[in-house]
Every structure is written in structure tokens, then in C-alpha cells.
Amino acid sequence: MNISVIKIGGNILDDEKSLSRFLDLFAAVEGAKILIHGGGKLASELCAQMNITVQMIDGRRVTDAETLKIITMVYAGYINKNIVALLQARSCNALGLSGADGNLIQAHKRINSKMDYGFAGDIDAINDQLLQSLLASGFTVVVSPLTHDKKGQLLNTNADTIAQEIARAMSVHGVVRLLYCFEKAGVLSDIEDESTVIPAINENNLQQLITNGTIHSGMLPKINNAFEAVRKGVYSVTIGKWDQLHLMLQGTSGTIIKQHS
């Protein structure tokens, strides 16, 4: 089975036309597919409307109880169900899940002696059997970035990480392509210049690209995560622009990361 695991970020979700165009492209993707969505501006807007102050420690958002409530409403409710309804209108049999549903993603509250991240969840296990069974039945699974601790507590987990863990877990069931759709055309050697997309990175040219400064430091964690995924069984990771999804799948747009070229 060929499985596409596709992650979209907040910017697409904030604009109705972009979302509609993206979902046209997504619905047309052949084979089994899983969509993981992040949040968008709506959660922050709602926090502001309800006078919930977003706490930041070391540049990271702290998920307090009120913020978790908003995130659950917006991500698992509003965004997830609207995406599902819009895909159903495109003859794509979408079914939306959070990490609590069917114990899809079990996690634990992040423990750090130095600081309290609040209700942030680090992933323990992906229920790949549930995903496999739904995909085999013809469903497209739409995942909201919430996990749970199996003790009744929902937790907020980074959508990029969820996408990566799902891709890794599903790689025992087939050939998994992981695609990160964002605003840039791919990994750029010059961040100001969209024409400088690095088309492919593999174990052979990685070190060279780092040494000669083509991959700048800010991009390194993302690249390292992608390599971790391909080393653990994911066929390829592609980073590219959301409106090029069809071309990313063909391998003619974005940056593709494979263990070997």
C-alpha cells in the first residue's frame, strides 16, 4: 500500500480560498492518505476575545487549562470538522480523529524539572492498526493535533511531530511518503530567494550542504527530523509549497529527503 502522510500548517487554514484550493489538490491524491492539520489564527483570536493571555517561556507557548480548552474546541472541533465536511463534498470519504479517539495517539505530559509546559504531550505510541484498518476500508483520516494520556487528560502536541510519528508508525504497512506543506517552495539555500530550492538531500550530500552553509542553521532541526524519519523506515520526506502538492508527489517540486538518492 502507498500511503501519503500530509501535514498542513496554519496559514492555509486561515484563508478560505487557499484551504479550498488545497483540499481540491488533496482530494485528488491517489492511494491511501492521512492529513494532519495544525492550528491557525483562530485559536489565538479566540484566546484574545476571551482575555486568555498566552504565556510564553523560552519562546514556547505554555498550554494552560484555558488554552487547552480553546485548542480542543478550535483544532478538534471547528477546523477538523470543517475540513472533513469540505472533503466529503469533494467525494473524499474523510473521517476526523483526535489522538484520544480510538486511542490513536497516546502521550504523557511533558516533564521538565526546569519549567512547566502545562498540558503539552510527548508521544508514547501511535495506534497504527486503527489507521491501517480505516485506510484499508477506504477512509481518509484527518488528524487534529491533540493527544491524550489514557488517564482522561487531553494534551497539546506539535502537529509536525505527530505527522512524523504517524509516518514512521505506518511505514510497517506500506511505502510512506511524508509531505510538509508550507508557504515556501522548499528548503532554500537563500531564504530570500524562492528560486534557490535544494531539490534533494540525502545521506551523501547532507554533510557537504551543512559544511558549505547551503543548509543554514535555522533549517537544521527540520532536516534532522526528516532524516530521523527516513532512517526509521519512511520512504521520503518532501518539504514544499502547499499549492504544489501534486508536483511534490510527482517529485518535481519541493525538497525531497531520502536516505539514499
Place this chain on the structure above:
Amino acid sequence: MNISVIKIGGNILDDEKSLSRFLDLFAAVEGAKILIHGGGKLASELCAQMNITVQMIDGRRVTDAETLKIITMVYAGYINKNIVALLQARSCNALGLSGADGNLIQAHKRINSKMDYGFAGDIDAINDQLLQSLLASGFTVVVSPLTHDKKGQLLNTNADTIAQEIARAMSVHGVVRLLYCFEKAGVLSDIEDESTVIPAINENNLQQLITNGTIHSGMLPKINNAFEAVRKGVYSVTIGKWDQLHLMLQGTSGTIIKQHS
């Protein structure tokens, strides 16, 4: 297969302790089960906080776009995912769905030449195959009262009606018991006196109970709906108090409605 279709109302959802106690009882229900939840005060509170005025026409709430957004966030997001996480903590493999997920409940926007109910959905079809397949795989399905029109629009649908339509649709797959859990001990002949529960109503004593005034007029629509369900294949409909769920299932609490005694 024995299937219990259980509906809970808003009052249970508004109180953490009641919800916890109810979910203990629900998790202990044997056999296949489906939970349908209504809303609670949270949606109205959120509307008030965000200065959304609830429009009422002839005593019915009109679901405008902003109200639908709140309902989607609260019902399909906050309430549904918290119930699922709390059931998972009780070793009940819950999976939460809205009517859009997997095309579970297709509906159309209510059409009425006299008034516009907004985004209110009347049910066209229940995807009983999806429910049957999930129940057979050991999942407990938790349904939020949202439907969709398969054209991308989510719709607000009464949870009592959803419970009834699901019970009817599932009756081709097994013996279906439909249970409405609310604040009263059952159908009361004296609404002020909890000791006046009518234990059983069937086709034989229905007319008599109406004629002698034992079933008062306000209760008639609910009773008629229950009879419609049993006439269309549902084994029984029980109306009773949420903290008596186990006794309702044993037939020793609440009012049971069957076609024949």
C-alpha cells in the same frame, strides 16, 4: 448483536462529578454501545462571552453562522473529545464522530417557507455500515449532534432525533435498546412527583393512558417518537434518570416503551 444507543442531555455535561459518575456507568454497559451527547451550558456561555445573540423564533433557536461555529467547537470539539478521553481512561475504547465524519449522518438544511431556521439539518441517511463496522471492531462510538449536507456545510441537528434515527438504522444489525437519560426518573403521571413513574407503555395501554390523562399533553410528542422508533424495529425505548442507567438496562428503572408488553 445487542446494541445500546444511549443519549445524554446537557445537564449531565455541565457538572463534572455527574459526568464522571455517568461515564463510570456507561463504561460498564456490556455489549456494543453508542453514546449521543447534546450540548450543555458551555455553548450558550461562549455565545454570551463573544456577544453573539441567540435568536429565537417560535421558541426555537435559530442557528446562524456564528452560532454554528460555536456549536461545532463546543459539541464536536470540547465535549466530544473530553468524553472520549474520559472513556479511554475507563478502558472503554471510545471513538468520537460528528455526522460529517465518514459521512455518518447526511442531512439537508431545513426548508420552511414561513421561516429560516438557519443551519439546522434534517436527517436524510445514517451510515449504519460505518457504525456496524466500528462496533464489530470493539469501538464505542461517541456521536456529537452535528450533521452535514455532503456539499461542505455542517448543520446543527437535535441530539434526540439523531439518537432515534441511529437506533432505527442499527436495528437491521441487532437488537437495539434506545435509552434517553435525563433528570427525571421516567415518564411521570404527576410531573411534580418522582414516585409516579409509569413503568411501561405499549400499544395496548397507550390509548387508555392518554384518555385518562395519565400521559399529559407535554409528554405526548416524546412518547409518539418512541413509538415511531419501536414500530420501525427498535426493540425498546427507555426514558429514565442518568444515574439509574444500569437499572434502566435491567428494566427495573425508568419508563420502557415497547410495541407489545
